[in-house]
Amino acid sequence: MRTKGQRSEKINVVTLGCSKNIFDSEVLMAQLKANQFEVEHESEAEDFDTVIINTCGFIDNAKEESVNTILQFSEAKKNGWVEKVLVTGCLSERYRDELEAQIPEVDAWFGTRELPRLLKTLKADYKHELVGERFLTTPVHYAYMKISEGCDRPCSFCAIPLMRGKHRSTPIEDLVAQAKGLAAQGTKELILIAQDSTYYGLELYGKRNLAELMQRLSEVEGIEWIRLHYAYPAGFPMDAIEEMAGNPKICNYLDIPLQHISDDMLKSMRRGTTRAKTDKILAQMREVNPNMAIRTTLITGYPGETEEHFQEMYNWVAETKFDRLGVFTYSHEENTHAYGLEDDVPQEVKKERANAIMDLQEGISFEKNKARIGSIEKVLIDRKESGFFVGRTQYDSPEVDNEVVIDATDTYLRIGDFAQVKIISNTAFDLEGEVVK
Numbered sequence: 001m002r003t004k005g006q007r008s009e010k011i012n013v014v015t016l017g018c019s020k021n022i023f024d025s026e027v028l029m030a031q032l033k034a035n036q037f038e039v040e041h042e043s044e045a046e047d048f049d050t051v052i053i054n055t056c057g058f059i060d061n062a063k064e065e066s067v068n069t070i071l072q073f074s075e076a077k078k079n080g081w082v083e084k085v086l087v088t089g090c091l092s093e094r095y096r097d098e099l100e101a102q103i104p105e106v107d108a109w110f111g112t113r114e115l116p117r118l119l120k121t122l123k124a125d126y127k128h129e130l131v132g133e134r135f136l137t138t139p140v141h142y143a144y145m146k147i148s149e150g151c152d153r154p155c156s157f158c159a160i161p162l163m164r165g166k167h168r169s170t171p172i173e174d175l176v177a178q179a180k181g182l183a184a185q186g187t188k189e190l191i192l193i194a195q196d197s198t199y200y201g202l203e204l205y206g207k208r209n210l211a212e213l214m215q216r217l218s219e220v221e222g223i224e225w226i227r228l229h230y231a232y233p234a235g236f237p238m239d240a241i242e243e244m245a246g247n248p249k250i251c252n253y254l255d256i257p258l259q260h261i262s263d264d265m266l267k268s269m270r271r272g273t274t275r276a277k278t279d280k281i282l283a284q285m286r287e288v289n290p291n292m293a294i295r296t297t298l299i300t301g302y303p304g305e306t307e308e309h310f311q312e313m314y315n316w317v318a319e320t321k322f323d324r325l326g327v328f329t330y331s332h333e334e335n336t337h338a339y340g341l342e343d344d345v346p347q348e349v350k351k352e353r354a355n356a357i358m359d360l361q362e363g364i365s366f367e368k369n370k371a372r373i374g375s376i377e378k379v380l381i382d383r384k385e386s387g388f389f390v391g392r393t394q395y396d397s398p399e400v401d402n403e404v405v406i407d408a409t410d411t412y413l414r415i416g417d418f419a420q421v422k423i424i425s426n427t428a429f430d431l432e433g434e435v436v437k
Contacts, residue, residue: 010038011122012048012082014073015137016066017056019193019229021089023146025054026134028088028115033135035124041137050084050122051076055091057163059331066091067099074105086110088118090163112164133181139382141416142189142225142398143182147175147213151195153232155259156270156337157302157330160195167196169204172213176220183222186416189380190217191227191397198231198240211239218249224418225380227397229255234272236281238288245289251394252289255324257297261316262309265302270337275316282320293395295324298357301350302330303341310353317360323368324401325361327354362428369402369426376436379404379421381413389413391421393431404431411435 011032015025025041032039040048051073055066066089076082084107092099093111100109110118116126136143150165151158179190192214194200201209210228217226226249228240233256244250260266261275285292298313317325329350332343379391382398389406396402404421406413413419413435421433 008036008038009050010048011050011052012043013039013041013052013054014069015042015054016069017058017062017090019144019191020146021054021056022137023144023193026137028052029135030130030133031115031119031127032124034127034130039135046081048082050086051082052086052088055087055089057091057094058159059328063091070103070106074103077105086118086121088114093163094159139416140186141380142191143187144193145175145178145190146194147192147197147200148194152199153196154270156268157299157333159333159336162335164195167199167203169201171204172216175213176216179217179220179223183220188223188416189225189227190223191229193229196230196232197228198236208237210237211243214240214243214250215247218247224249225251225394227251227253229397231256233258233278233281238284241285241288244292252292253395253397254285254292255295255397259297259299260302260313262312265305265309268304269302293323295401296322297326297328299328299330300353300357301345303338303343305345314357314360317357321364323395326400327357329354366426366428369428369431372423372431373426374423376420376422377404377433379419379433381415381417381419383415384408391419402429402431404433406433406435
């Protein structure tokens, strides 16, 4: 068993789930550091006193990963390798009562809006003067920026409102101040995230104010790229696409989860749109900004999805040719509207349908990448590995999208710098380039 001795308390923060959780962990770690704790993120060492697990409770796979991680560190506590285990985040918010009964080794459970109480448990002060400051877990040259919290949408399959509450926008002035702080640390790319980014500002300014936010952030010295994630299609503010098209600092990139295209499925999902409206908004976006890359995510195996519904979505993907695409299999979530429906699509069929769409998208992506051979792209260098520099264009978000690889044998680049790169070859999901000198 370890002995603590005279050193300061050391805390390991483990983050599961999406970029919103990464943001929350970074805020938590900034507060802990200001309270003189030693803090590491996802440390592989066994010399920490407390572990804080920031959980995800979105879908079955994420919940399973979160529970397994809690059990892993609960076992470490029983073996004397860690003194305290604290759990926060979406899973804890949603299932706290059940988890407390089932995993008594956890010292305390916290919801998504209980950071002050978590700090108090550690005998730390919540420092209001640090609001907006973070301890970055990403490479310093890019950072996620949460522009709002919660969601007011009634989507039948989604439990996020249960875990994150109603939509609450962060004022523009606060976000600009955050951006200035990040730029001072060397951040060049801001990735705007929210549960619903297109709802931004409605309750603060009486209108959807995403375009003004993007414009104001672009004025921050040192910020060169601003990327927009998690846009909702119904009621989309087209002035945001106009700002994207006319502002060189706004990446020509939009992540807009559409989930399905069959009218039957969209109605049951309570998405507030139709196929005709979806096709119209996509056409308008591409008319306003033909250079924009569109990323979407889809769901296969939603209750009642027939082979005909799936085939309609498959054919639509083939016709629409999204630049980036991901697929989730439907997860039957308690206390959602869809939970009252029969989960009648077998899991193997859900997976088969998801794989079929991803196979289709692989071919689409290959052709789109092939068309870029010979082009010269501005590339942000993320890392060096296995003799190559690896970066991204404005059309690609970290972790989920394409990358550009550059042979490092006779080339020197700095991580976090931009380079002009000529594309010389491609695969389905990556590009190879050479620096233009």
